[in-house]
Amino acid sequence: MLIIKNLKASVEGKEILKGVNLEIKAGEVHAIMGPNGSGKSTLAAVLAGNQNYEVLAGEVTLDGNNLLEKTPEDRAREGVFLAFQYPVEIPGVSNINFLRTAMNEIRTYRNLPPMESKEFLKLVKEKQKLVEFDAALTNRSLNEGFSGGEKKRNEIFQLAMLDPKLAILDETDSGLDIDALRIVSNGVNKLRTEKNAFIIITHYQRLLDYIVPDFVHVLYNGQIVKTGGKELALELEEKGYDWLKEASKETELV
C-alpha cells in the first residue's frame, strides 16, 4: 500500500530524514520507535504534506500514486490520515461542522454525493460509541478547551469517521493516562481491518501492549536502523536505544 524509498527531508535547512525506506501492506500495523529527535514526527509530517518540511529526495507512493506531489488535502482524500501529536484548537468551528465538511470534501473528490444528514448523524453516533467519545464534545468548538486526553480521543474519533486507508498516529499515547490509553487503543483495534494500515509512532513500548504491531522499526538519526517483530519493542524497553546508537555509529564508520 505505502512504499517509502530513500526519503530525505529537512526543516529550516536542517536535514532530519536521511534516507528512510519502508513498505507497508494493507492489514499491517507498523510501529516506529526511536529516541527524541530521531525524525519520527518529521516522517509523519512529511507524509501528511506539512509545508514546513522540505522533501530533498526520495519517493512515497500510496497504491502506486505519488504522494509527495499532492497537496495535504488531496493526500487526505486519497486516504492518508495523520492523528496529530498536538491537535490544534479552532474556536468557532464546531467539531461536527468540521467533520461534515471534511467528509463531504473527501466524498466529492471520490465522485460520491454528499452524505445525507440523517446518515451522517447515524454514523457520528455509531463512531462516538466505538471510540468512547463524549457526545457533548462533538457539538463544541473543535478541540477548544479539550483536555489533552479529549483531544487525542477526538483524533481517533475523526479517524473512525473518515475511515482512511493509512492512519499515522503521531505519539498519540503522549500525555494520556492509562484509562485514556486503553480507550484510544481499543478504538484503534476496532478500526483495524484487512484493508487499512497503521503507522504508530511512539516513544514507549506501553502503547504497543494494547495495539500489537506486526513490525517494529527503530528510527535513529533520520534512518531506520533496525526492524523486527513486536518483541523488538520489548527489547528496546529493556535495553534503551544506546546499543542501537552504537551500532549505527559503527555502520557509519564502515
Added chain:
Amino acid sequence: MVKQITNTLFDQFIADFELRSLISASAETTELHTLRETAFEQFKQIGFPNTKVEDWKYINLTPFLKEDFITEPGDELSMTRDEVIAKAKIKNLDAYSIVLVNGQYLSALSDTIPGEEISLSSLSAATNQPSFKAHFGKYIPLDKNHFAALNTALFRDGLFISIKDKAVVDKPIHIIHIVSSDNNLFLQPRHLFVMGAGAALQIVESFISGDSSAMGGAKIFVNNVSEIVLGERAKLQHYYIQTGNENTSYIHHTEIVQEAYSLYNNYKSSFPGTGLLRNNLNVSLNGEHIESHLYGLYLAGGRQLIDNHTIVDHLKPNCQSNELYKGVMKDEAVAIFNGKIFVRKGAQKTNAFQKNNNLMLSKKAVVDSKPQLEIFADDVKCSHGSTIGQFNEDALFYLKARGIGEEKAKALLIHAFAYDVTEKIPIPAVKAYINELIEEGLK
C-alpha cells in the same frame, strides 16, 4: 476648511439652504426652523472635513464629493414591493417590514404595525409629536460633526418611531433602506427613534442599493443621521446590515442616548460593495446601571474604504459597556477603526471594554486601528486593545490534513474568526443571513 474641489457642492448647499429655509419657515415648526438655521451656520463655518481634521485623518473625501450631485431625489422607485422585499429579505425572519426609498418612508410598501403603543411615520409627519419636540436635534454636537450639521440643516425626511412606556413590540421591525437614482444624488435622510421607559424593541436595518445604479451609473452619496433615545429600563436590540454597490458612499451617524437601567445592543455588519462607508456610532450612557454592547463585523473587499468611529461616553456611575469589532480584509480594502471610551469624572464603578481584531487576507489591504480610553474617574475597570494578523498556519494545515481544500479551510477559519461577533446575534434568522453574506462576500 473647505477644499477647493468641493466648493461647487458647498455653493450648491448654500443655494439649497436658501430654498429649504423658506420652505421650513412656512411649513415647519419655529423650533425646527431655528435648528436648521443654527446648523447651517455651523456647517458654513466648518465645511466639509479634510484630512487635517483628526477624525477624518485617514479619509480623503475629495474624490467622493467632486461629482455633480442633485440633492432632490427624482421619481420614486420603479421596483414593486415584492422586488424590494425580495432584495432585502431575510429568510425565516418574522418581522414587520418598513421600506424607505431614498430616505422616504413608503407606507404603501410597508407593513402596518398593529396597536396604539407604537407610532411609526415619516419624520416630516411627526414634527408636532411631543417626543419629537423633546428629543429631535438635541444630542449631536454640531460643531464637531460636519455632516450631521449639514444633515440637520438640509434633511428632507426619514423615519420616526416612538413607542410608549412599557410597550413591547412582538416582532422585530425590519427597516429596509434602499437608495436608487439615475442621476448622481446626494441624499440626507434623518431618523428619530424614541423609546419610552421599560419599552422593548428589536430593529433590523438593512441598507441596500436599488437596481438602477448597480451597473456603474449614478453615484449616490448618503449622509444619514439617526438619533435614538432609550428611556429608563428600555431595551433595544439594534442591527445594521450594510451592503450596497461601489457607487454608493455612506456617512452614517448614529447618536444614542440611554437613560438609567437601559440596555442597548448594536450589531453592525458591513460587506463588500459600498465604496465608502463611514460609521459614527456614539453612545451616551446618561444614567446609572446602563448596559451597552457594540458588536461590529466588517468584511471589506475591492477598494472599499470602511471607517468605524465609535464613542462610548460613560457619564454616570455603575455602567457597563463592551465593544468588539472584527474585520476581515480582502483585496485592496482599507479599514479604519477608531474607538473612544470616555469615563467622565464621577462615573465610578464603570466597566468598559473595547477590542478590535483584524484578519488580513491580502497583502494590499490596510487597517488603521486606534482604540482610545480617556478616564477621569479612579475606580473603574477598563481595557482596550487591537490586533492585526493573518491565518493561523497550523490551523490551516490541520483542516487540510482532514481533506478540506484551501478555500473551504480558509472560509471555515474566517467564519471562526467572525464567530465571536456572530454568536452574539440573538435572532437565529439574522445570524444565518449574516453568515450567508459573509460566505458571499468571500467569493
